[in-house]
Amino acid sequence: MVVDSQFPDLAKLCVEGLKERSKNRPVDRLINTHHHGDHSGGNIAFKGVAKKMVAHEFAANLIKQAAAAPNAAEQLSPDSTFTDVWREQVGDEWVRAKYYGRAHTGGDAVISFERANVAHMGDLMFNRRIPVIDRVNGALVANWITVIEKAAADHATDTTHIFGHAGIKFPVTGTRAELMVFRDYLTALLNHTRAAIKAGQTKEQFTATTPTLAGFEAFGAHTARTLGIVFDEMAEAK
Ligand SMILES: [Zn+2]
Known part of the structure; x- marks a missing residue:
């Protein structure tokens, strides 16, 4: 069972290592948490x-669209899809992929290994790092907060969560506590943006300064691009 495939060269190394250690046992399932290239770009290494x-x-659908583009590299696209939840027994493990709603994109799933008590959050989780918000492909920060809360509630307090990304010096695995820090960061980001809109700032004025948010200094400074995306979402929701 493999969750996400990063890039072709690295995925190739992963496949070689798996073959060697398993004495050529096939991979039962390759699962993508979402469509982004740094999570699905190496799928092709799992062909066959x-x-x-x-x-x-x-x-x-987005992976297939990208693969169909002119000059696109050869790709292995998903052959099994789901809308709410996918769950299967593989060996003595139960594996679940669950969609909690729009957040980082419009199609992120949490992959849970129920017996092992491990949940791969994909890019629903950035540990102390400014998140990528793919608004063009369905992201919704306001709902992301709810998605994290629902995902946390679906797992035990001692579940090991795997994060899509983390800031330098911060771990890529952790517990519910880290999920709550990220939820609170997103809330602070929305509040920061809401205050600016309420004060009558234009998008240009708002994105002219790229602060760190009080209490969330570890995340680092925002880019104008990230702030602009949040501004657009909130201006549209008004
Ligand atoms: Zn991503």
Whole structure:
């Protein structure tokens, strides 16, 4: 069972290592948490290796679209899709992929290994790092907060969560506590943006300064691009 495939060269190394250690046992399932290239770009290395390729319907469509573009590299696209939840027994493990709604994109899933008590959050989780917000492909920061809360509630307090990304010096795994820090950061980001809109600032004025948010200094400074995306979302929701 493999969750996400990063880039082709690295995925190739992963496949070689798996083959060597498993004495050529095939990969039962390759699952993508979402469509972004740094999570699905290496799928092609699993062609003929993974028996099935699973992703949320929305993510699968975007992967297929990208693969169909002129000059696109050869790609292995998902052959099994789901809209709410996918769950299967593999060996003595139960694996679940669940969609909680729009957040980082419009098609992110949490992949849970129920017996092992491990949950791969994909890019629903940035640990002390400014998140990528893919508004063009369905992201919604206001809902992201709810998505994290729902995902946390679906897992035990001692579940090991794997994060899509982390700031330098911060770990890529952790517990519910880290999820709550990120939820609170997103809330602070929305509040910061809401205050500016209420004060009558234009997008240009708002994105002219790129502060760190009080209490969330570890995340670092924002880019004008990130702030602009949040501004657009909130201006539209008004
Ligand atoms: Zn991503």
